[in-house]
Amino acid sequence: MIEFSQVSVTYPDATRPTLSTVDLLVEEGELCLVAGRTGAGKSTFLGAINGLVPHFTGGLLSGRVRVAGKDTAKHPPREFADVVGVVGQDPLAGFVTDTVEEELAYGMEQLAVPPEVMRKRVEETLDLLGIAELRNRPLRTLSGGQQQRVAIGAVLTAHPKVLVLDEPTSALDPTAAEDVLAAITRLVHDLGTTVVVAEHRLERVAQYADRLLHLPGDGSVRSGTPAEILATADVAPPIVELGRLAGWSPLPLSVRDARRRAGPLRDRLSEVVMRPNVAFGALDAPNATLGRSGPALEASSVQVRYGDVAAVRGVDLRLAQGEILALMGRNGSGKSSLLWAVQGSGPRSGGRVDVGGADPHALKPRQARALVGLVPQTPGDLLYLDSVDAECAQADHESGAAPGTARGLLDRLTPGIDGALHPGDLSEGQRLSLVLAVQLTATPPVLLLDEPTRGLDYQAKRQFAAVLAELAARGRAIVVATHDVEFVATVAHRVIVMAEGEIVADGPTKDVVVASPAFAPQVAKVLAPQAWLTVAEVAKALR
Incomplete structure (x- = not known):
C-alpha cells in the first residue's frame, strides 16, 4: 500500500538529509507505529506519504514514494485526498468550518459525496468517536482533546484507504485515548484500512501495532515488530524498560503480558518493602x-x-x-x-x-x-x-x-x-x-x-x-x-x-x-x- 524506494529528503540549508535512502513497504491493513526522538524526522516521513513533502514544505526529495499505486512525484497532494487522510499535531490549525458537524461534512463535500451518504457517515463517525453530544458546538469552544477527536473524525468520513496520524492521542485523557485507539484498531481489522501513527506515548499504542518504524535521528528508518525494535531503541515505554530491567524476553508490550511474568519480580520487591524503615515507593518519592x-x-x-x-x-x-x-x-x-x-x-x-x-x-x-x-x-x-x-x-x-x-x-x-x-x-x-x-x-x-x-x-x-x-x-x-x-x-x-x-x-x-x-x-x-x-x-x- 505504501512503498518508499531509496527516499531521501533534504531541506534548504540543512547540513544533512532528514531522511536518507529509506527503503520500506507497508502492507494493506497494517497498523504501523512511527517512533523516534523529538526532531528525528517523523513528521517529514508522514508528510512524504501524501506528497506534502516536498510539494508543500519545500526541500528536495529523491527516490520514489508510491501510495495505492500513485507516485507522489507525479500527483499533487490534492489528488491524494480520497486515498490518504491526514491529521496533524495541531487540530485547530486544520479546521475550516465553525461547528463540529460542519467540519465532519466538509471533506465529503469537496469529494462530491451524495448528501444522503454524507449524513449517514457523519452519524457513524460521531458514534464511533463518542462525540455525538458535541455536534452543534463551535470548534473553538472545545477542549484540546475534543478538537483532536473531531479532527480525526473529519478525515474518517471520507473513508480513506490510508490514515496518517501525527500524535493522535497527545491531548486525550487515558480513557478517551483508549476509545480513539479502539476505533482505529476497528478500522484496521474490520475495513482493512492502513494506518500510520507517529506517537511519543508508546505505552498507549505499541501493543496494537503490527509494525514499528524507528527513526534514530541519522536519517535511517529501522523496521520490524514492536518487540524486536524496542529491545534496542533509544525510546521505549515504561513497560519495556521494566522488561529490560527484569531481563524478560521477549519484551512485553501490554500490561497483561507483563503481569504474567512479574510474579518473581513482585516477590523480590516485597522483600525490599519488608526491610525496616522502607515503605512502598518511599525510595524515590517526589x-x-x-x-x-x-x-x-x-x-x-x-x-x-x-x-x-x-x-x-x-x-x-x-x-x-x-x-x-x-x-x-x-x-x-x-x-x-x-x-x-x-x-x-x-x-x-x-x-x-x-x-x-x-x-x-x-x-x-x-x-x-x-x-x-x-x-x-x-x-x-x-x-x-x-x-x-x-x-x-x-x-x-x-x-x-x-x-x-x-x-x-x-x-x-x-x-x-x-x-x-x-x-x-x-x-x-x-x-x-x-x-x-x-x-x-x-x-x-x-x-x-x-x-x-x-x-x-x-x-x-x-x-x-x-x-x-x-x-x-x-x-x-x-x-x-x-x-x-x-x-x-x-x-x-x-x-x-x-x-x-x-x-x-x-x-x-x-x-x-x-x-x-x-x-x-x-x-x-x-x-x-x-x-x-x-x-x-x-x-x-x-x-
Missing part, C-alpha cells in the same frame, strides 16, 4: 523533598462560565511553595479554564485568587505574568520573533537572566536545535521545548503548565522533570495540567482530579493514581497491589 514553607497560591470559590456552561464550579485550591501539583481529569473537565482563571488572563465569574498578597486578575498583564506564568496548550502563540536564538535572547533580557540561560534550558530539553531556524519551522515538540525554555527562564513564584509534554520524547520528559524538580527545590510552586500519567508519576508531589468543573480527588500522587484504573501508570498496573510508580523507583529498590 514529595520527600517538598518544602514546608507557607502557601504560594490560595484560590477560593473560583467559578468560570461560558454563557450557560459552567466550566469551573466553586473550586478551592491551595498550593505550597516548592510543590508540584498535577491537575488531571477527562477532556472538558475544566482544567484549562481553571488555569487561565488563576493566572488572571482568562474569565473568572466568581471567587478569589491570592498570590503573594495580590490577585493576578486585578493586575496589569505584565504584572500578572511576573507573579504567575502560564504555558498554554498552543505554546506557539507565545513565540513572535524570527529565530530560535532571538527568542532565547529576548527571554534572557526580559527575565534579567544571564545570557545563555534560556538556550541552556532548551539544550537540556531538546539538544541540537539550530538557533537560526524560525520557530515556525520547528516540529511541535521542538517548538514546545522552546516555549518551555523561554517561560522557565522567567521562573515566576507560580508556574502553570497546560499539557507541557505534548510532542516531547521520553528523554526530553526526563530532563523536563529534572528542571521542574530544581525549580521546586528553589521554592517555586508548579501546576501541571496533563493527561500524561507516566510524567505525573515521575514528577508530581500531589494530584488533583477534576470532573465537570469540580475537584473529585485530591491527595499525594501515590494515593490518587494507584487507586485509579484510568490514571495509574504502567508500572503500578504491572506490580499491583504493590504501589511502585516508575521504573527508576524499582531499579533503585533492587539495588
Whole structure:
C-alpha cells in the first residue's frame, strides 16, 4: 500500500538529509507505529506519504514514494485526498468550518459525496468517536482533546484507504485515548484500512501495532515488530524498560503480558518493602523533598462560565511553595479554564485568587505574568520573533537572566536545535521545548503548565522533570495540567482530579493514581497491589 524506494529528503540549508535512502513497504491493513526522538524526522516521513513533502514544505526529495499505486512525484497532494487522510499535531490549525458537524461534512463535500451518504457517515463517525453530544458546538469552544477527536473524525468520513496520524492521542485523557485507539484498531481489522501513527506515548499504542518504524535521528528508518525494535531503541515505554530491567524476553508490550511474568519480580520487591524503615515507593518519592514553607497560591470559590456552561464550579485550591501539583481529569473537565482563571488572563465569574498578597486578575498583564506564568496548550502563540536564538535572547533580557540561560534550558530539553531556524519551522515538540525554555527562564513564584509534554520524547520528559524538580527545590510552586500519567508519576508531589468543573480527588500522587484504573501508570498496573510508580523507583529498590 505504501512503498518508499531509496527516499531521501533534504531541506534548504540543512547540513544533512532528514531522511536518507529509506527503503520500506507497508502492507494493506497494517497498523504501523512511527517512533523516534523529538526532531528525528517523523513528521517529514508522514508528510512524504501524501506528497506534502516536498510539494508543500519545500526541500528536495529523491527516490520514489508510491501510495495505492500513485507516485507522489507525479500527483499533487490534492489528488491524494480520497486515498490518504491526514491529521496533524495541531487540530485547530486544520479546521475550516465553525461547528463540529460542519467540519465532519466538509471533506465529503469537496469529494462530491451524495448528501444522503454524507449524513449517514457523519452519524457513524460521531458514534464511533463518542462525540455525538458535541455536534452543534463551535470548534473553538472545545477542549484540546475534543478538537483532536473531531479532527480525526473529519478525515474518517471520507473513508480513506490510508490514515496518517501525527500524535493522535497527545491531548486525550487515558480513557478517551483508549476509545480513539479502539476505533482505529476497528478500522484496521474490520475495513482493512492502513494506518500510520507517529506517537511519543508508546505505552498507549505499541501493543496494537503490527509494525514499528524507528527513526534514530541519522536519517535511517529501522523496521520490524514492536518487540524486536524496542529491545534496542533509544525510546521505549515504561513497560519495556521494566522488561529490560527484569531481563524478560521477549519484551512485553501490554500490561497483561507483563503481569504474567512479574510474579518473581513482585516477590523480590516485597522483600525490599519488608526491610525496616522502607515503605512502598518511599525510595524515590517526589514529595520527600517538598518544602514546608507557607502557601504560594490560595484560590477560593473560583467559578468560570461560558454563557450557560459552567466550566469551573466553586473550586478551592491551595498550593505550597516548592510543590508540584498535577491537575488531571477527562477532556472538558475544566482544567484549562481553571488555569487561565488563576493566572488572571482568562474569565473568572466568581471567587478569589491570592498570590503573594495580590490577585493576578486585578493586575496589569505584565504584572500578572511576573507573579504567575502560564504555558498554554498552543505554546506557539507565545513565540513572535524570527529565530530560535532571538527568542532565547529576548527571554534572557526580559527575565534579567544571564545570557545563555534560556538556550541552556532548551539544550537540556531538546539538544541540537539550530538557533537560526524560525520557530515556525520547528516540529511541535521542538517548538514546545522552546516555549518551555523561554517561560522557565522567567521562573515566576507560580508556574502553570497546560499539557507541557505534548510532542516531547521520553528523554526530553526526563530532563523536563529534572528542571521542574530544581525549580521546586528553589521554592517555586508548579501546576501541571496533563493527561500524561507516566510524567505525573515521575514528577508530581500531589494530584488533583477534576470532573465537570469540580475537584473529585485530591491527595499525594501515590494515593490518587494507584487507586485509579484510568490514571495509574504502567508500572503500578504491572506490580499491583504493590504501589511502585516508575521504573527508576524499582531499579533503585533492587539495588
